[in-house]
Amino acid sequence: MSGSVEVRQFLLRYDGGEPGGGLAGGVPSQRSGQADASRISDDQVRRARLAVAASATDAEDCAQLLDMLGLVADDQGQVPVQR
Template identity: 75%
Template structure:
């Protein structure tokens, strides 16, 4: 968990140097019911990107599962819930 905090702090420092202070370019965490939904098109494009970067079928399946892009029994990806 602290790793993501360190990455966020690094990005904030980097964005602050010569680019003005603030959160420019750093994505905020999605939270609660106000969070925008992940669209079917975004999931499709993410799956294609993972497949393009995977070294094989097993690698692709593992990456899709880790990222929540594998559909469940109802056909929806965990990333969309």
């Protein structure tokens, strides 16, 4: 599973969104078009980073997890999970 999908699932599950928020029987609904492309906010990325940091065993583990989940900004300052 790709890192950005895992982050989206995490955020959907723990973000306190609407009941059912796009989930059909616990399975995320398919995204349609570019309208949904930027639905991950900067605040959600920040909270996901904090959750990863809280669960990591050490700094190296944290860095690896953040990179795998697409939560590390690239050279242009863009976070892959928000592309």
